[in-house]
Amino acid sequence: MSATPTLEHPAPAPAPEDPNRIRGNSVRPGDRIFRGVTRGAGILVLLIMGAIGAFLLWKAIPALRVNTVNFFTYQKWSPDNTPAKFGIAAMAFGTVVCAVIAMILAVPVGYGIALFTAHYAPRRIAAMLGYVIDLLAAVPSIIFGLWGLNYLMPRSYGLMQWLNDHLGFIPIFDNRLGVYSRSIMIASIVLAIMILPTVSAISREVFVQVPRAHVEAALALGATRWEMIRTAVIPYGRSGMISAAMLGLGRALGETIAVALLLSASFTISSHLTEPGGITISAAIALLFNESGAIGIGALIAAGLVLFVITLLVNMIARLIIERRRDFSGAN
C-alpha cells in the first residue's frame, strides 16, 4: 500500500500509517486543498446568484427614492427628467404578453417535436434530428432579430391582415392603423421560434425516459401509437412537460436583443397586439442603457431586478417540479 507502480507519479505518495486512509477519505493536505478549491467554486456560484440580487437592489434604491410616481403602475419612462417619473407597467405588460404568446405558439409544437424525436422518428435518424434542433438553439439571438426584421416581418403582413379581417372582433387581432410592422405579435412569433429548442429538448429528455415496459404494455394491450402516448408517455412525463414549458417561459421572459429589434419601443399598454408598439423590460434596458444618466441607469437596474426576480421564480418553480418528480417517480 505504498508507491503505486502502475501509475507514473513523479513523487509517489509516502506510505500511510493510518489505516483509515484506505477508504480514500483524505487527510492529506493536497486532498484538503483540492476539496477546498472545488467547494469554493461551488460556493462561488451561490455567491454570484446572491450578489446579482444584492447589487441590483443596492444600485436600484437611489433611483427608486427619487421616483415621484408608482414604479409598478406608471407606464411612461422618463427617469432623467426632474422630477423623475418612471414605471414598469408598460414594460412588464409587454414582457408577459410576449412571453405568453410565444409559449402558446411554441409549447405544443415543442411537445410535438419531442414526441416525434422520442417515439415516432426511426431510431437511426432520431439522434440526427435532435442535432438539427440543437442547431436551432445555437443560432444567436441577434441573428433571429436581423432575420425577423428583414425576412419574417415583411412576410407576416398578409397573415396579420387576414387576422384583422376575419378575427378583428377580438381586440388582440384588431388593427386600427393598417400598419403591421414592429408589433408585439411579430416579436412573439420570433420568440416562439427561439424557445422551441428549449421546450423540445427538455420534454424529449423525459419522454425518452419513459420505462420501456410501460410503452410495451400499452402496445400489447392493443393501444394505437397515440393511445400509447396518451396513456403511458404523457402521464409519466407530465411534470417534465410542465417544467419544459416553464423553462421556455423563463427564456422568453429574459430574451433581449431580438425583441428589442422587433418592437417599436412605445411605453404604452395596448391590447391591439398587431399594431406597432410594445416594449419589454430587457429590450428597454438594451435600448436605453447607453443613453441614460445616473438616475436613468438606476431605474433600468430596478427594472432589471424585477426581471431577475420574475425569471428566478419561474426557473425555481420549474426546477422544483423536476426535482420532485425525480424523488417520487421511482425511476432508476
Added chain:
Amino acid sequence: MSATIAPPGPPAPSPDAMESLSGRRLPRWAPWAVLVVAAALALLLAAFTAVSGRAGTSLVGIGLFIALQSGWSFAVEGRRHAIDRFATTLIYSSFVIAMIPLVAILVSVVVNGIKAFTPYFLLHSMRNVDPRGTGGGEYHAIIGTIEVVGMAAIIGIPIGILVAIYLVEYGNRSRLARLISFFVDVMTGVPSIVAGLFVYTFLVLTLGFQQSGLAGALSLSILVIPIVVRSSEEMLKLVPTELRESSYALGVPKYRTIMRIVVPTALPGMITGAMLAISRVTGETAPLLLTMFLTQSINTNPLTGPQATLPTFIWDQILNGTDASTNRAWAAALTLILFVMILNIVARLLARLSRVK
C-alpha cells in the same frame, strides 16, 4: 383492437379469421395518396378561389390532408385509428414547422451575407467610414469577439469544471451540494441582460472600472459557468466507479485520482460541453452592449476602453438602418454563424470521435 375475437371452437383458424383479428386497415400507401390529393386540391383552390400565397396554400393543404385522411380512416378503420392518424399528422407537421424557420434563417443569412462578405470586409474596421454608406469591415469586431469569448472561456470553464468535480466527487448529495446543484440549474435561466447589468453595477458602478472587454468577458462567464457545470457533471458521472475504486485501492489519494484518472477519462466529453457552452455565448449581444459598449475602431486591449464584437457590430449596423449597413449586418451575421457552427460541429465531432474509442 376493435376486431372480433376469433371463436374458440375451430382449432385451426382460417386465413380469413386471422385477417379479422387485425381489423380493417387503410393500405400502406394511404397517407401518400391523401397527400397528393390534398396538395392537388389546395393548388386548385389557390388557382380558382380566394386562397393565395405560399403560406396560405400550404395551410389549406395541411387542413385538407388532415380532414381527408381522418375521414377516410374513420370510415374504414374506426374512431381510434382516425384519432391516431390525426395525432401522427400533427406530430410530424410540428417537426416540419420547426424545420421551416431553421432553413429560412440559414438560407437568408447565407444569401444576404455573401453580398458584402469579402476579404476587404474581413480585414478592415469601421474607423473613419460613414456608418450609413458603403465600405468598412468587421476586423475590429472579429478581434473583439475572439478576445472576449476567449477570456470568458478562460474564466468560466475552470470554475464550471471545479464545481462539477465538487458536485460529483465530493458533494455526496450533501445539503450544500444539492443547494449548489439547484442554483446551477436556476443560473442557466438567468437572462443574459441581467448578467450584463450585474457586471456593470459591480465593476463600473461599485469598483469604478470602465466599460471594457474584460467586463464583457466576465458577464459572459456568468452565462458559461452553469452550462459547463451541467455538461461536465454528466461526463464525470459516466466515469465508472470501479476506475476510482481501483485507484483508491492502489493507495492513490483522492485528489490525484480525480486529476489523473477521473478527469482525463471524462475529458473529451468535457471539452465538447465547454465548446458548446462557448458557442452558445459567442452570439450574446445584450450583456456586451452594457459592459463593453462598442466602437468603430480596432482596440486590441481588452482591459481598457470599449471593444466591438460581432454581435454588437451587427446590432450597430442594423440600427444605422441603411441598405449598405444592413448588408454589413448580414455579412457579419454570416461570419458569426460560421464561427458558432464551426465551434458546434467541431465539438460534436470531438464527442463522436472520442465515443468510438
